[in-house]
Amino acid sequence: MISKRKVEERNQRKLAILEGSLRVFNELGIEKTTMDEIAHESGFGKATLYYYFTSKDDVFVHIMEYGWKRLWEGIESRVVENIGPRKKFIGIIRKMGKIVTEDKILYGFLFTAPNYINDPNKQPWKIYQERLYAILQSIIEKGIEKKEFVDLNPNLLMKAIGGLFHQLLISNEEDLKDNEFEDMLKNFLRPKK
Amino acid sequence: MISKRKVEERNQRKLAILEGSLRVFNELGIEKTTMDEIAHESGFGKATLYYYFTSKDDVFVHIMEYGWKRLWEGIESRVVENIGPRKKFIGIIRKMGKIVTEDKILYGFLFTAPNYINDPNKQPWKIYQERLYAILQSIIEKGIEKKEFVDLNPNLLMKAIGGLFHQLLISNEEDLKDNEFEDMLKNFLRPKK
DNA sequence: TTAATTTTCGACCTAGGAGTCTATAAATAT
DNA sequence: ATATTTATAGACTCCTAGGTCGAAAATTAA
Structure with missing residues (x-):
């Protein structure tokens, strides 16, 4: 059973990805934004994005x-x-x-x-x-x-x-x-x- | 020396491409629109688009x-x-x-x-x-x-x-x-x- | 009629990017 | 200490779409 702290950490990581995505979406537009750029901006590897979200659309x-x-x-x-x-x-x-x-x-x-x-x-x-x-x-x-x-x-x-x-x-x-x-x-x- | 009629025809073809492009741009958005779809919608082959325009951006x-x-x-x-x-x-x-x-x-x-x-x-x-x-x-x-x-x-x-x-x-x-x-x-x- | 020019297009090339693979590291449970 | 689970990431696969190739058709000029 996952602790509350672990759930909170997980949510913080998801939020970090969302905020990183938003910054790049806003600067380049959604379609010109690559998952590589989102990964870089949010400080994770590209595969990690897919660990938390199912797709770019999902983000x-x-x-x-x-x-x-x-x-x-x-x-x-x-x-x-x-x-x-x-x-x-x-x-x-x-x-x-x-x-x-x-x-x-x-x-x-x-x-x-x-x-x-x-x-x-x-x-x-x-x-x-x-x-x-x-x-x-x-x-x-x-x-x-x-x-x-x-x-x-x-x-x-x-x-x-x-x-x-x-x-x-x-x-x-x-x-x-x-x-x-x-x-x-x-x-x-x-x-x- | 190209006749006025020929210039007019050429302009009509360009306009046909622009109108076809606009219809698809409007329906799908620019980035989801392919040159193949523009070609189909405007009734030309894809290479013909490049005969009249330099690129998708140009359109x-x-x-x-x-x-x-x-x-x-x-x-x-x-x-x-x-x-x-x-x-x-x-x-x-x-x-x-x-x-x-x-x-x-x-x-x-x-x-x-x-x-x-x-x-x-x-x-x-x-x-x-x-x-x-x-x-x-x-x-x-x-x-x-x-x-x-x-x-x-x-x-x-x-x-x-x-x-x-x-x-x-x-x-x-x-x-x-x-x-x-x-x-x-x-x-x-x-x-x- | 022939040559030159204009217009046409499906096949193809290539680069780029979403998403996956697979191994490793880190964290947690036993 | 070991086993299990969670989290991580660069390399890689596969697919898509912009743009080009090269040949043919259509039109125009000579």
Whole structure:
């Protein structure tokens, strides 16, 4: 029976491989990244990668799952708060912004490299992604209902915010001033008088 | 001396290859696309591709240049109109939306596959791209100056609009209703009272 | 009609990279 | 101390895909 310490060590090694992979994926792109380079970057032999993961694809899947799960778990407590939709929405976006900004490399990668694996049976991260989207959409709908948000197609609003989020917090190289993104979002969502 | 008709035929063949390539690039992604598949899709033998283009990368470069050039040339006449920044901006965005919606496959590809070639000396499409961005940014700055736009960092606004544009006109699978995007943009740009 | 040029393509070459092999080292259990 | 299990890695295999070869077909010029 394997000790807790041994399991923890094993997980640390897997994480080291994932982080090394991410650094090279991000620099070169997935396809231009070789297992040799991943091995070198993470400090293991190439065969060792296959000891912990079944394939290059498997490494990618683990990175995606790790990132989306962490994002979801980071905002989960905000989801259950019993407050108005606008406040809740801003709270979640604020929290997401924080998590994403803390690990821009991971989340930049997550948001721009989704089509590498197209097989729906091999996309375990989708469940967290879909939960997140569903929750945000639900809050937007309630916000429009209660006239706390501008009266636009909620589906469209969702996409618009996704576009803003991505372009300003992920792709943007310069750090935003405090609340800049949030202020823009608030103005954008402001109902018409 | 080659006749005009022969030159035109040659260009038509090159275009056929580019369109075939784009279809497969879009479906499979650049790296998963083989020259064999491009050949099959465009109705030529593989060696024929190399008769017209120097390499797979060359095909990609031609697609990028073709698309960005067309976009730039499509809005060029609006740039020189002697009207207010807000009107001009909306006019350009409207025109861009039209061009992009008419060839979603091409522009979807253009906006999501920029890092395939990183060598700055091999990115001829950048000149059109940069012209376009510079013009839009200049108009935004004038719009803020004249209080026709919300008073935010123009660089940020630029990025935000890029995010909206991408997410709503490119990534969005459902067609927008007439003016939906434009209305949202107007709302977004609305100065605070 | 013949020669020259342009266009075409399947077979082939070669380099590169995912994944495996097999032996060894390190860690743990007896 | 020995046996077992876990972890390690460079050499190697095998396959794929970019790109070329060399010949033939089609078109054009003389």
